[in-house]
Amino acid sequence: MKPVRIPDMTVTLAGIPLRNPVMTASGTFGYGEEFAGYVDLESIGAMVTKGLSLKPRAGNPTPRIVETPGGMLNAIGLQNVGIEAFVTKKVPYLRGIDTPVIANFFGNTIDEYAEMAMRLDEIPEVAGLEVNISCPNVKHGGIVFGTDPGSAASVVTACRAATRKPLMVKLSPNVTDVVVMAKACEDAGADALSLINTLTGMAIDLVRRRPVLANITGGFSGPAIKPIALRMVWQVAKAVKVPIVGIGGIMNAVDALEFMLAGATAIQVGTASFINPGASQKIAEDMQEWLVEHDIDDVKTLIGALET
Amino acid sequence: MKPVRIPDMTVTLAGIPLRNPVMTASGTFGYGEEFAGYVDLESIGAMVTKGLSLKPRAGNPTPRIVETPGGMLNAIGLQNVGIEAFVTKKVPYLRGIDTPVIANFFGNTIDEYAEMAMRLDEIPEVAGLEVNISCPNVKHGGIVFGTDPGSAASVVTACRAATRKPLMVKLSPNVTDVVVMAKACEDAGADALSLINTLTGMAIDLVRRRPVLANITGGFSGPAIKPIALRMVWQVAKAVKVPIVGIGGIMNAVDALEFMLAGATAIQVGTASFINPGASQKIAEDMQEWLVEHDIDDVKTLIGALET
Amino acid sequence: MQFTSLIISNIEVSPGYWRMRMTAPQDFASAEPGQFVMVRVTGAIDPLLRRPFGIFDVGTYLPAQSGAVAQPYLEMLYRVVGKGTALLSTLHETDLLDLLGPLGKGFDLGTPGEEKLIVGGGVGLAPLYLLAKELVKNSKVRLFAGGRTRDDILCITEFERLGVECYTATEDGSLGECGLVTEALWRRLDQLQGGASVYACGPHGMLNAVAGIAAARGIPCQVSLEGYMACGVGACLGCVAPGHSHSQETPDFRCVCTEGPVFDAGELKWRD
Amino acid sequence: MQFTSLIISNIEVSPGYWRMRMTAPQDFASAEPGQFVMVRVTGAIDPLLRRPFGIFDVGTYLPAQSGAVAQPYLEMLYRVVGKGTALLSTLHETDLLDLLGPLGKGFDLGTPGEEKLIVGGGVGLAPLYLLAKELVKNSKVRLFAGGRTRDDILCITEFERLGVECYTATEDGSLGECGLVTEALWRRLDQLQGGASVYACGPHGMLNAVAGIAAARGIPCQVSLEGYMACGVGACLGCVAPGHSHSQETPDFRCVCTEGPVFDAGELKWRD
Numbered sequence A, B: 001m002k003p004v005r006i007p008d009m010t011v012t013l014a015g016i017p018l019r020n021p022v023m024t025a026s027g028t029f030g031y032g033e034e035f036a037g038y039v040d041l042e043s044i045g046a047m048v049t050k051g052l053s054l055k056p057r058a059g060n061p062t063p064r065i066v067e068t069p070g071g072m073l074n075a076i077g078l079q080n081v082g083i084e085a086f087v088t089k090k091v092p093y094l095r096g097i098d099t100p101v102i103a104n105f106f107g108n109t110i111d112e113y114a115e116m117a118m119r120l121d122e123i124p125e126v127a128g129l130e131v132n133i134s135c136p137n138v139k140h141g142g143i144v145f146g147t148d149p150g151s152a153a154s155v156v157t158a159c160r161a162a163t164r165k166p167l168m169v170k171l172s173p174n175v176t177d178v179v180v181m182a183k184a185c186e187d188a189g190a191d192a193l194s195l196i197n198t199l200t201g202m203a204i205d206l207v208r209r210r211p212v213l214a215n216i217t218g219g220f221s222g223p224a225i226k227p228i229a230l231r232m233v234w235q236v237a238k239a240v241k242v243p244i245v246g247i248g249g250i251m252n253a254v255d256a257l258e259f260m261l262a263g264a265t266a267i268q269v270g271t272a273s274f275i276n277p278g279a280s281q282k283i284a285e286d287m288q289e290w291l292v293e294h295d296i297d298d299v300k301t302l303i304g305a306l307e308t
Numbered sequence C, D: 001m002q003f004t005s006l007i008i009s010n011i012e013v014s015p016g017y018w019r020m021r022m023t024a025p026q027d028f029a030s031a032e033p034g035q036f037v038m039v040r041v042t043g044a045i046d047p048l049l050r051r052p053f054g055i056f057d058v059g060t061y062l063p064a065q066s067g068a069v070a071q072p073y074l075e076m077l078y079r080v081v082g083k084g085t086a087l088l089s090t091l092h093e094t095d096l097l098d099l100l101g102p103l104g105k106g107f108d109l110g111t112p113g114e115e116k117l118i119v120g121g122g123v124g125l126a127p128l129y130l131l132a133k134e135l136v137k138n139s140k141v142r143l144f145a146g147g148r149t150r151d152d153i154l155c156i157t158e159f160e161r162l163g164v165e166c167y168t169a170t171e172d173g174s175l176g177e178c179g180l181v182t183e184a185l186w187r188r189l190d191q192l193q194g195g196a197s198v199y200a201c202g203p204h205g206m207l208n209a210v211a212g213i214a215a216a217r218g219i220p221c222q223v224s225l226e227g228y229m230a231c232g233v234g235a236c237l238g239c240v241a242p243g244h245s246h247s248q249e250t251p252d253f254r255c256v257c258t259e260g261p262v263f264d265a266g267e268l269k270w271r272d
């Protein structure tokens, strides 16, 4: 019998070394602490925080979530504690955990985005930034930054100027051509791209004749969206040079490795953490086991290794 | 006990009277005949044919389909018998069935679209036309007609000029703003809009390190996509005056009625016919039963009756 | 805590209402009344999300075989309303379920000796049985159980066995008084001498009424809320309920899964 | 035909291979060997699509109770490879399944009296048992069964009971000859006197080899193909296989579910 070699699971994401490619997705893992009883937080590659804004945000009225076939819709409305409370209430806990923390954030204007990037730049516990551009531009008629390449580039340029930390841009899938968006963000200085954010969906309560969500529409996530996410990751990975973080419906190690084949350097586990709070750790462990079984030394050899 | 009133299930779609709002979706019901053993073809509202082109088309190599969580991808590649064979081999059977037949068709150029519309116009058994604009424009670098409002409008204008039959345009969901597309088609003369066509997705075979589909990407359909379809139908119904046909993940009568609340005058059953070949008839029957239970006289009162 | 549970029994106790007993880890014996579990009803993705259920009872079960080890169990009382609960009701003894729990903040047991008034609407009784079991140790407990018809009045015998005095009311008069159970509650409060506190679980309209009654009488009232939940651990922010001072301008949302499901009625915003 | 079937038994006949007997409508008795069924393994949406399986056997079952009505049944022999088959293997007697069938075009039974050579690879044996049952009525039948290991050689006893002469070969030599079963087929053909025809089902590589051998000897050969199927009724066009004259320029696709799954080898395009 051959001695079992432990495969190399490390990857480097825009300069951030990760012990394995498994990150947790923004908005699905709280600020880490919520999952401490279910996940060894030092077993995963990185944690991404709930999306942060300058001021605390209350979010939308309820109902905010609804299940759909193989997925869910959420209209949380970006409820978050705000950057002040993040620093005073959440960072101290994260300081004790030896796992990179990526701060996900957003703004209502380009200036707010830039200010957030500047503020986050000052927090030593923050290893990198993930800009959520799927937010309406309040100054320009509410068109979502993330669906217009020009606006997206402006946001990225402004954030880029405001931080020296690795800057990751999270792309919206609600676009005709995600490659155009990806290139605009890369050209504007993104160090990495993460995709996909949620698709826009809707659910109806037939008997009440009303939308289920108070917000009418919501963000669609979960296993149902995986085929779309995988397609977009593959398209973008072919078109850009910066590393890609694959997100969307990842429920297990096989899903995660498929995203890596499609071109992702790392992946994020979102909705799966709701169904199984230990999902991120389990996925990292199962990925390693899969590599052992398939006699692969280094997870990095899978990145973009899809044969087409 | 109150005597049970049989609810009025009829709707009129762009001048075509339907006995009920349930149609079958293009590419999922063959040319009707395939389902004769499972569905009373005179129990449904209308049948839409597999997409037709001027010449027969072979379609893509296999594998052409793959299951995904709550859905499926197909890359049939628009295999079809061509309009000649449709007239000689399929129409004679359809002639004997007292249910409107809508011919779904496509072309590689605007001229081909127009020619198809003209040819279909001559077939008395064809009650209406459904233009599939989710096809690459071979003359203009392969950009899909259905993702550019200008190209879409040109296709519709050309078809409009070529036929006096009711002309329905089938919209692609792979766009940033489906309302822009819808309005462009309405302005160009569409009598009705049907949506959604499939989303673009991908599946990977991890062990073989290859895409599952020979075509790499495929069209995503089934219950998984329902939230996106419902959202788009709602958005479009608010923005246009022409009737809407709702399509996407409809598996049962509740789904169908939800689409009507969102603004659809009729609906199409697609993937569901694969899982249950009798789905279309069952949905029509169950819709009627639901109306009886909820004491609703006329299905038309539900169209767009969502309270937001 | 996440654990796999073996179903011991799953029986229909009233049309559409089921009671399921399943194995639990040792620590479950100390679950607080009012806490809940999140149940994954299938290993497949449909239904996808876990379903929240109150803890109806906990205990230890001694299998009939001689020498068998005593097995801690938990019970749920659930109503079949949709896909997930329909699936649950098809499960049998020895089937396995994946659970998270005990989750959330339970009921405060209040001042020993003072009278305890428990109000439950339909399946809202579920988390109140374990509560009553605790409360009867130190206080007089009365239960006010309401429902639409007699089929919605559950497990009264079990409460009576604890020594709880039970009042029932149904909207159609098919069991107990005809009308709302809150009327019986009013009457009891009128007769009340000395301190008391109120515990309620049920439809939001009923909780609203009970909170109003308790506030009018100036007695403490705890309510157990429901909310659409994805995670159950405070991460998704799906389950929130408006706190007392909540308004569009001064938003104040509480997390039902971690700050609740049990709240002091005064902490929450109620319709007038 | 769409029907609900009650499972009579579901047993593992070799590691990873299961044989399921289930009730069938009366008409099923006339199913052709080589036809298939489409099985919905769950009422939920995961897995979504039906799964195609060959008809291993059909028959009539007389329940033990006196006076019970004779019950037509069908059998499937299936290998657990993924989600759907894994789920199937967890089902028990009295569970229900939703089926479509019999579907497709079966085997042509050929000229009575001539020798019939049946070649099956692994679970490819599934549709060949019913075929053998028909063929033995009029002809000498030999079975060539191949697999990777002895676990992949299935139900030989059943074939022998029909009077079929069986040759087995495994790639690892753990049962029968070591090597490919096509070698035994070559040898038999070398000895052959008079007409014969070949029937094959199994992995595409094996079918390719068998078709080549039969063509080289100029004897008729029918093969049963697999294809990814969504509908099973000729509507989705997912399952197609390239016909003999297929090329990029002159495309010729055949529908496996309606024109097949059994084809004359000569109708199809093979790799050289």
Ligand SMILES: Cc1cc2nc3c(=O)[nH]c(=O)nc-3n(C[C@H](O)[C@H](O)[C@H](O)COP(=O)(O)OP(=O)(O)OC[C@H]3O[C@@H](n4cnc5c(N)ncnc54)[C@H](O)[C@@H]3O)c2cc1C
Binding pocket: A066, A067, C036, C047, C049, C050, C051, C052, C053, C054, C055, C076, C077, C078, C079, C080, C081, C082, C083, C084, C085, C086, C123, C126, C127, C225, C226, C227, C228, C229, C261
């Ligand atoms: C803390 C808490 C404790 C509960 N305790 C009990 C109990 O002990 N017994 C009992 O019968 N029911 C209880 N419920 C309600 C129970 O969770 C729902 O009835 C159940 O989730 C319905 O699932 P379904 O799949 O059958 O219905 P569906 O309508 O198909 O569910 C669809 C989605 O809506 C959610 N949902 C539906 N109804 C409710 C509801 N009333 N509250 C919250 N989410 C809902 C489901 O969880 C699911 O995500 C409790 C709810 C909460 C929040």
Ligand SMILES: Cc1cc2nc3c(=O)[nH]c(=O)nc-3n(C[C@H](O)[C@H](O)[C@H](O)COP(=O)(O)OP(=O)(O)OC[C@H]3O[C@@H](n4cnc5c(N)ncnc54)[C@H](O)[C@@H]3O)c2cc1C
Binding pocket: B066, B067, D036, D047, D049, D050, D051, D052, D053, D054, D055, D076, D077, D078, D079, D080, D081, D082, D083, D084, D085, D086, D123, D126, D127, D225, D226, D227, D228, D229, D261
């Ligand atoms: C006409 C026909 C007859 C068959 N007869 C038998 C039989 O008698 N016994 C048996 O064990 N198997 C048979 N198969 C193969 C069987 O259909 C697949 O093994 C089964 O569908 C796998 O399902 P799964 O969910 O376990 O695998 P998964 O890999 O999870 O399936 C995913 C998808 O791929 C499809 N798929 C996977 N493998 C195959 C395959 N080999 N052929 C076609 N589709 C596939 C599934 O149907 C499903 O849509 C037959 C296939 C065909 C086309």
Ligand SMILES: Cc1cc2nc3c(=O)[nH]c(=O)nc-3n(C[C@H](O)[C@H](O)[C@H](O)COP(=O)(O)O)c2cc1C
Binding pocket: A025, A026, A027, A028, A050, A051, A052, A074, A076, A078, A104, A132, A170, A196, A197, A198, A219, A220, A221, A222, A223, A225, A247, A248, A249, A250, A268, A269, A270, A271, A272, C236, C237
């Ligand atoms: C409840 C919920 C809240 C989310 N909040 C955020 C957020 O604050 N910022 C963000 O960039 N993405 C947010 N997302 C999107 C996820 O990070 C992820 O991109 C998406 O859910 C797709 O991945 P999944 O299918 O694995 O869930 C949220 C998703 C969910 C389900």
Ligand SMILES: Cc1cc2nc3c(=O)[nH]c(=O)nc-3n(C[C@H](O)[C@H](O)[C@H](O)COP(=O)(O)O)c2cc1C
Binding pocket: B025, B026, B027, B028, B050, B051, B052, B074, B076, B078, B104, B132, B170, B196, B197, B198, B219, B220, B221, B222, B223, B225, B247, B248, B249, B250, B268, B269, B270, B271, B272, D236, D237
């Ligand atoms: C196998 C398959 C073939 C299809 N072929 C066509 C087609 O030829 N023309 C067309 O306009 N739409 C075609 N469609 C799209 C469907 O008509 C429908 O828009 C889509 O499947 C979404 O509905 P569903 O989720 O109910 O399946 C096809 C879909 C499938 C699954």
Ligand code: FES
Binding pocket: C228, C229, C230, C231, C232, C233, C234, C235, C236, C237, C238, C239, C240, C255, C256, C257, C258
């Ligand atoms: S259920 Fe997720 S925060 Fe409460």
Ligand code: FES
Binding pocket: D228, D229, D230, D231, D232, D233, D234, D235, D236, D237, D238, D239, D240, D255, D256, D257, D258
């Ligand atoms: S499986 Fe649909 S055409 Fe053959």
